[in-house]
Amino acid sequence: MENLHRRTMHTSACALLLGCVALLSPCVQGQTPVPTSAEAMALEQQGKLEEAAQAWRTVIQHNPNDAAAYASLGVVLSKEQKYPEAAKAYRKGLALNPKLPGVQLNLGLAEFKQGQFDAAIPPLRAALTADPHNLQVTALLGLSYYGAKHFVEASKYLRVVAEADPANTELHQTLAQSCLLAKEFSCALDEFRKLQQIDPNSAAVHIFIGEALDGQGKTEEAITEFQAALKLSPQEPNLNFGLGYLYWKAHQYDEAIAAFQAELAIDPKSAQALTYLGDIAMKKDDPEKAMEYLRKATALRDDMRLAYLDMGSILVDQKQYPEALAALKQAVKLDPDQPDAHFRLGHVYTLLGDHAAAEKEFATVRELKQKDEKREEDVASKLKSASP
Numbered sequence: 144m145e146n147l148h149r150r151t152m153h154t155s156a157c158a159l160l161l162g163c164v165a166l167l168s169p170c171v172q173g174q175t176p177v178p179t180s181a182e183a184m185a186l187e188q189q190g191k192l193e194e195a196a197q198a199w200r201t202v203i204q205h206n207p208n209d210a211a212a213y214a215s216l217g218v219v220l221s222k223e224q225k226y227p228e229a230a231k232a233y234r235k236g237l238a239l240n241p242k243l244p245g246v247q248l249n250l251g252l253a254e255f256k257q258g259q260f261d262a263a264i265p266p267l268r269a270a271l272t273a274d275p276h277n278l279q280v281t282a283l284l285g286l287s288y289y290g291a292k293h294f295v296e297a298s299k300y301l302r303v304v305a306e307a308d309p310a311n312t313e314l315h316q317t318l319a320q321s322c323l324l325a326k327e328f329s330c331a332l333d334e335f336r337k338l339q340q341i342d343p344n345s346a347a348v349h350i351f352i353g354e355a356l357d358g359q360g361k362t363e364e365a366i367t368e369f370q371a372a373l374k375l376s377p378q379e380p381n382l383n384f385g386l387g388y389l390y391w392k393a394h395q396y397d398e399a400i401a402a403f404q405a406e407l408a409i410d411p412k413s414a415q416a417l418t419y420l421g422d423i424a425m426k427k428d429d430p431e432k433a434m435e436y437l438r439k440a441t442a443l444r445d446d447m448r449l450a451y452l453d454m455g456s457i458l459v460d461q462k463q464y465p466e467a468l469a470a471l472k473q474a475v476k477l478d479p480d481q482p483d484a485h486f487r488l489g490h491v492y493t494l495l496g497d498h499a500a501a502e503k504e505f506a507t508v509r510e511l512k513q514k515d516e517k518r519e520e521d522v523a524s525k526l527k528s529a530s531p
Contacts, residue, residue, distance in 0.1 A: 178202060180212065187219055195219045210240035214249070221253055229253045230262075247273065248280060255283055260290035278304050282314070289317060294325035302330075312341060319351060323523055328358040346376035350385065354523035362393050365522065380409055384416050385526050392522075396423045414444040415525065422453050430457045448477040452484050459491055467491050482511040 183198035199216035203209060213236030220229035233250035236243055251267035254260075267284040274280060285300030298321040305311070305318045319334030332355040339348045353368030369386040376382060387402030400423060403416040410416075421436030434457055440450045451474040458467035468491050474484040489504030 180215070183212075183215065187215075187222075192219055192223050196223065208239055210236045210243055212236075213239065214243050214246045217246070217249060217253070221249065221256075224256075226253045226257045230257070230259075233266075251280075251283060251287070255287055255290075258290065260287045263287040264291065264293075278307055285321075286317070289321055292324075294321045295327075297321040298325050298327060298330060305334075312338060323351065323355055323358070326358060328355045331355040332359070344375060346372040346379065346382075349375070350382070350526075353385070353389070354521065354526070357389060357392075357522045362389055365389050366393065369522075378409060381406070381413075381526055383409065384413060385522050387416065387419060388522050388525050391419055391423070396426065399423060412443050414440040414447055414450075417443070418447045418450040418453075422449060425453050425457060430460065433457060445473075446477055448474050448481070448484075451477065452487070455484070455487055455491070459487070459494070464491055464495055468495075480511060482508045485511070 178198040178201055180202060183195055183202060186192075186195035186198055196216060196219045199212055199219060202212045203216065206212065213232045217229045217232035217236065220226075220232060230250055230253040233246050233253060237246055237250065247266040248270040251263045251270060254263035254266070264284065264287050267280060267287055271277065271280045271284055281300050282304040285297050285304065288294070288297035288300065298318060301314065301318040301321055305315050308314055315334055316338060319331050319338065322328070322330035322334060332352065335348055335351045335355060339345070339352065342348060349368045349372035353365040353372070356362075356368060357365035366386065366389045369382070369389060372379075373382055373386060383402045383406035387399045387406060390396070390399035390402055400420065403413075403420050406413050406416040417436045417440035421433045421440060424430075424433035424436060433453065437450045437454045437457075440447050441454070451470045455467045455471035455474060458464075458470060468488070471484055471488040471491060474481075475488060478484070485504045485507045489501045489508065492498070492501035492504060
């Protein structure tokens with residue numbers, strides 16, 4: 144669904160030139176004159192970036208403690224798009240003088256442009272501390288948190304810049320996605336409703352609204368949104384699956400079957416659609432058909448927890464205990480915090496006479512239930528919304 148469901152956020156931010164750079168006195172080593180800071184800056188202004196970078200390196204070689212020279216070298220390297228080297232120069236400059244103006248922002252930009260979002264966050268936070276009302280820094284920090292998949296923090300900062308720029312639809316969409324992925328569903332719904340006013344015929348916005356509604360427990364309303372999206376984009380991969388999953392949650396199994404079959408008509412290798420068709424067949428007491436679907440699903444993907452859980456249950460009923468044990472162990476491995484697989488695994492161990500192993504699994508079940516965490520998955524998690 145990436146072609147419709149996700150839009151990549153592009154942010155352009157120019158590296159800031161340092162205002163004050165100490166001039167070094169020229170000196171002579173043999174017959175070769177050492178370039179001054181002024182000469183290095185002149186080369187940069189002329190667009191001779193490679194020569195400018197070499198000039199700054201020579202300045203640094205003759206004065207290794209010149210923090211401003213490291214920072215200026217970083218600026219030139221950034222202009223050359225040599226961001227890893229630029230970041231290294233900025234860090235060296237900050238190590239010599241942590242109060243160099245503008246360098247934290249430049250370092251954050253260099254890391255951001257590499258896609259090193261976690262590394263960009265600390266210098267951007269420092270830059271925002273130095274200039275709390277700088278919306279450019281606020282936006283970059285929010286986008287870095289988003290890229291690093293820290294969605295709660297991302298929504299905090301993106302909300303500030305989105306309020307200051309109500310016409311920026313890409314920014315509001317990123318804020319809405321951050322809220323959705325942070326499970327701040329009211330925020331997500333508000334933002335997506337604004338986007339819907341701008342483009343009422345966007346299938347993607349209907350999907351997002353459906354995800355937010357489902358996150359609020361309004362599954363029937365979510366179904367309506369997915370149905371609207373499907374009318375606008377009937378061949379969109381994964382969309383029929385999303386609708387089917389919502390029907391499945393609402394125990395509307397016949398409608399779910401139709402949606403999953405429609406998904407398979409578009410994508411015959413949809414392991415998720417096969418898994419839920421198998422689950423419904425099991426619920427309808429058709430273990431042979433269920434196993435056919437489930438085996439196909441696990442042959443396509445080895446991370447389908449529900450498929451292994453259901454296979455384990457069916458194999459137990461068929462008294463194929465070693466095979467059931469293997470399937471349930473895989474289900475536990477995929478999500479050890481779900482008590483159902485532990486319980487069924489404990490049951491198999493009991494049937495096999497391994498009471499110590501059974502008690503261990505049942506103890507885990509009791510421990511997990513004490514946490515009293517409701518972990519029902521919403522449709523957004525199934526559609527893999529976290530794709531910044």
